[in-house]
Amino acid sequence: xxxxxxxxxxxxxxxxxxxxxxxxxxxxxxxxxxxxxxxxxxxxxxxxxxxxxxxxxxxxxxxxxxxxxxxxxxxxxxxxxxxxxxxxxxxxxxxxxxxxxxxxxxxxxxxxxxxxxxxxxxxxxxxxxxxxxxxxxxxxxxxxxxxxxxxxxxxxxxxxxxxxxxxxxxxxxxxxxxxxxxxxxxxxxxxxxxxxxxxxxxxxxxxxxxxxxxxxxxxxxxxxxxxxxxxxxxxxxxxxxxxxxxxxxxxxxxxxxxxxxxxxxxxxxxxxxxxxxxxxxxxxxxxxxxxxxxxxxxxxxxxxxxxxxxxxxxxxxxxxxxxxxxxxxxxxxxxxxxxxxxxxxxxxxxxxxxxxxxxxxxxxxxxxxxxxxxxxxxxxx
Amino acid sequence: xxxxxxxxxxxxxxxxxxxxxxxxxxxxxxxxxxxxxxxxxxxxxxxxxxxxxxxxxxxxxxxxxxxxxxxxxxxxxxxxxxxxxxxxxxxxxxxx
Amino acid sequence: xxxxxxxxxxxxxxxxxxxxxxxxxxxxxxxxxxxxxxxxxxxxxxxxxxxxxxxxxxxxxxxxxxxxxxxxxxxxxxxxxxxxxxxxxxxxxxxxxxxxxxxxxxxxxxxxxxxxxxxxxxxxxxxxxxxxxxxxxxxxxxxxxxxxxxxxxxxxxxxxxxxxxxxxxxxxxxxxxxxxxxxxxxxxxxxxxxxxxxxxxxxxxxxxxxxxxxxxxxxxxxxxxxxxxxxxxxxxxxxxxxxxxxxxxxxxxxxxxxxxxxxxxxxxxxxxxxxxxxxxxxxxxxxxxxxxxxxxxxxxxxxxxxxxxxxxxxxxxxxxxxxxxxxxxxxxxxxxxxxxxxxxxxxxxxxxxxxxx
Numbered sequence: 001x002x003x004x005x006x007x008x009x010x011x012x013x014x015x016x017x018x019x020x021x022x023x024x025x026x027x028x029x030x031x032x033x034x035x036x037x038x039x040x041x042x043x044x045x046x047x048x049x050x051x052x053x054x055x056x057x058x059x060x061x062x063x064x065x066x067x068x069x070x071x072x073x074x075x076x077x078x079x080x081x082x083x084x085x086x087x088x089x090x091x092x093x094x095x096x097x098x099x100x101x102x103x104x105x106x107x108x109x110x111x112x113x114x115x116x117x118x119x120x121x122x123x124x125x126x127x128x129x130x131x132x133x134x135x136x137x138x139x140x141x142x143x144x145x146x147x148x149x150x151x152x153x154x155x156x157x158x159x160x161x162x163x164x165x166x167x168x169x170x171x172x173x174x175x176x177x178x179x180x181x182x183x184x185x186x187x188x189x190x191x192x193x194x195x196x197x198x199x200x201x202x203x204x205x206x207x208x209x210x211x212x213x214x215x216x217x218x219x220x221x222x223x224x225x226x227x228x229x230x231x232x233x234x235x236x237x238x239x240x241x242x243x244x245x246x247x248x249x250x251x252x253x254x255x256x257x258x259x260x261x262x263x264x265x266x267x268x269x270x271x272x273x274x275x276x277x278x279x280x281x282x283x284x285x286x287x288x289x290x291x292x293x294x295x296x297x298x299x300x301x302x303x304x305x306x307x308x309x310x311x312x313x314x315x316x317x318x319x320x321x322x323x324x325x326x327x328x329x330x331x332x333x334x335x336x337x338x339x340x341x342x343x344x345x346x347x348x349x350x351x352x353x354x355x356x357x358x359x360x361x362x363x364x365x366x367x368x369x370x371x372x373x374x375x376x377x378x379x380x381x
Numbered sequence: 382x383x384x385x386x387x388x389x390x391x392x393x394x395x396x397x398x399x400x401x402x403x404x405x406x407x408x409x410x411x412x413x414x415x416x417x418x419x420x421x422x423x424x425x426x427x428x429x430x431x432x433x434x435x436x437x438x439x440x441x442x443x444x445x446x447x448x449x450x451x452x453x454x455x456x457x458x459x460x461x462x463x464x465x466x467x468x469x470x471x472x473x474x475x476x477x
Numbered sequence: 478x479x480x481x482x483x484x485x486x487x488x489x490x491x492x493x494x495x496x497x498x499x500x501x502x503x504x505x506x507x508x509x510x511x512x513x514x515x516x517x518x519x520x521x522x523x524x525x526x527x528x529x530x531x532x533x534x535x536x537x538x539x540x541x542x543x544x545x546x547x548x549x550x551x552x553x554x555x556x557x558x559x560x561x562x563x564x565x566x567x568x569x570x571x572x573x574x575x576x577x578x579x580x581x582x583x584x585x586x587x588x589x590x591x592x593x594x595x596x597x598x599x600x601x602x603x604x605x606x607x608x609x610x611x612x613x614x615x616x617x618x619x620x621x622x623x624x625x626x627x628x629x630x631x632x633x634x635x636x637x638x639x640x641x642x643x644x645x646x647x648x649x650x651x652x653x654x655x656x657x658x659x660x661x662x663x664x665x666x667x668x669x670x671x672x673x674x675x676x677x678x679x680x681x682x683x684x685x686x687x688x689x690x691x692x693x694x695x696x697x698x699x700x701x702x703x704x705x706x707x708x709x710x711x712x713x714x715x716x717x718x719x720x721x722x723x724x725x726x727x728x729x730x731x732x733x734x735x736x737x738x739x740x741x742x743x744x745x746x747x748x749x750x751x752x753x754x755x756x757x758x759x760x761x762x763x764x765x766x767x768x769x770x771x772x773x774x775x776x777x778x779x780x781x782x783x784x785x786x787x788x789x790x791x792x793x794x795x796x797x798x799x800x801x802x803x804x805x806x807x808x809x810x811x812x813x814x815x816x817x818x819x820x821x822x823x824x825x826x827x828x829x830x831x832x833x834x
Contacts, residue, residue, distance in 0.1 A: 019454065256435060
């Protein structure tokens with residue numbers, strides 16, 4: 001068992017697909033919450049193999065897409081300081097702030113470094129006691145334990161020149177926000193498997209019950225995605241709404257207790273802005289009181305930076321499948337992949353960017369079963 | 382959010398702070414922090430994200446999932462499912 | 478390059494996750510990545526300053542009429558960190574890279590120039606090792622280093638050793654190989670497993686170890702090209718997919734020729750270690766650099782014979798047909814996935830970065 005090849009098997013994928021085709025009788029709109037799942041769906045062309053009735057709405061689970069503009073601007077401000085070594089995951093270097101990105105800051109002389117792990121950033125801080133090392137702590141519950149460990153170690157070992165610029169977000173409040181939106185079209189969730197590896201599944205039964213929405217914890221390999229879809233469709237066809245774990249090899253109900261204890265110690269829940277969606281109550285983490293001394297926002301006095309997102313952007317509606325990207329006035333004019341206004345055009349897996357790319361390929365509307373909201377099917381369900 | 386990959390624990394350095402182990406990702410090896418899996422053992426598979434082992438992979442569950450997928454079409458053929466069959470008839474060829 | 482420039486100006490929809498700011502007022506690393514940013518640099522700065530029809534041909538080497546002969550001419554600078562990596566060094570790259578650029582026009586490379594920019598303080602032993610690598614690679618490739626130059630910059634103003642080579646070679650009569658000649662129906666052949674150079678270099682930078690040693694594929698390809706041309710002169714396109722990998726090369730060919738490219742994912746030779754290292758770092762093997770591979774567009778009647786000739790050559794033992802040139806989706810590269818879906822392989826923007834998302 002290698003846990004990868006086995007879950008890429010085309011013959012088994014066919015079985016799952018046949019089963020989904022045989023089960024579905026009506027249109028259903030499912031949201032895969034995690035950007036990693038979106039990546040896998042597009043990478044393998046899974047969306048094109050599904051029945052027309054099954055529509056996938058790409059969720060907000062990509063830190064690149066949802067990290068708000070003012071946090072990016074804070075990062076740029078800090079990274080440009082001469083005493084700072086600014087460390088980030090590779091993902092964030094090209095994310096545009098108001099007028100530049102981290103690559104540009106680097107080009108202009110800022111010491112910006114890509115690290116693989118937050119512990120690499122901590123190591124840099126220990127090697128360069130004369131410099132301020134700042135780590136850009138973005139990501140969801142999956143990434144939070146790693147970042148928490150880095151700052152925990154920094155405090156324990158007295159590495160005072162290490163700080164975090166924190167923009168952690170939590171998935172369940174975002175799912176709640178999506179379900180409470182007035183015109184919500186999401187009928188079932190493929191919950192983010194690796195988030196659940198850390199957090200467990202205990203946050204979901206209440207959500208499923210309250211909104212009468214199936215929540216299927218789903219992995220990332222093609223067979224995992226198909227199994228998540230199969231189970232969600234199965235529930236929907238039967239009028240059920242339960243939490244199911246379709247990723248049992250990596251997800252336990254109680255999550256990872258050691259990681260949860262660390263999160264409890266290092267972070268506290270706070271409201272957060274999501275790029276393209278807006279403010280979601282209790283949807284983020286910030287450093288708890290005990291770790292405030294390692295908060296880069298305070299250390300570099302950038303808490304005052306406030307940036308408004310362009311009002312014209314309707315990414316929030318696109319994210320929820322309420323409008324087609326082309327129905328947005330800015331699509332293809334003010335908003336292009338080159339000059340993105342919102343989350344869904346920022347990421348190459350965002351619906352707007354995907355639509356832009358497919359339109360180029362087909363020189364017309366998106367092909368059947370592509371990753372585009374299929375609003376034509378919206379009349380039922 | 383979740384580029385996390387399965388790998389096999391090759392060795393554990395108990396003296397490292399935090400505790401680390403060498404993980405084999407299909408022939409590619411890299412150190413990862415094992416602090417969140419205090420009782421993980423050499424030979425077990427774990428899921429690793431940004432240098433941290435976040436959860437151990439359960440072989441029995443993995444096998445059960447694969448067996449379920451193997452059975453899918455067969456179960457239908459052999460036992461059928463009255464509810465699903467009814468639904469299929471109702472929808473005609475639409476559902477392919 | 479005019480073709481690529483026009484394409485990019487009309488439709489700038491090339492980006493990786495996340496979409497970047499592309500109107501940079503300063504040089505960023507991505508400008509050297511061989512992707513869309515590199516193309517824009519040429520389009521916006523270089524072409525207006527000194528563009529001409531020869532430069533606009535968008536070939537790895539220019540083919541020039543000179544004294545009745547057809548001369549292939551190419552230049553390239555080599556900046557790699559670390560200078561020495563599993564399977565080679567900057568010295569090997571400097572020779573093989575230029576030799577291969579010439580070979581991609583069908584030329585037999587003959588003479589190279591070499592220029593060193595050395596950083597003050599670099600051990601002479603290091604310079605000696607690079608120089609010996611250059612000598613050995615030149616001998617293996619059958620080219621003569623005909624002229625050279627050396628400059629020294631102050632400590633902290635260079636990365637140890639930068640090497641620039643230029644080269645010339647003769648293009649045989651009847652050979653016309655350039656990206657514009659790709660035609661629907663052409664078989665797309667790659668000469669062997671991809672991604673080895675990029676992963677070998679990255680493994681050193683990212684602290685990855687391998688169960689099996691992964692070494693760069695750096696190698697001269699002129700001999701292999703000669704073997705292919707011995708089958709037929711009618712090879713449409715040759716390209717060595719270096720920076721930006723196979724994905725960038727195929728996009729450039731598709732754009733230059735106004736055709737589409739359709740690949741079969743399962744046919745693309747990606748070694749397990751490369752696939753796993755890429756999976757681990759969140760990279761796509763299609764965008765990882767190669768230094769000893771070529772991709773060929775060959776018209777159907779000759780495809781099998783050319784493939785056989787490649788497989789009979791030590792540099793092309795792993796050659797396979799990975800797809801074909803099509804009329805559909807002109808300017809785009811599309812992959813049929815193992816599960817039966819499709820995805821678009823876009824031109825990468827700049828260099829790939831390890832990602833978590």
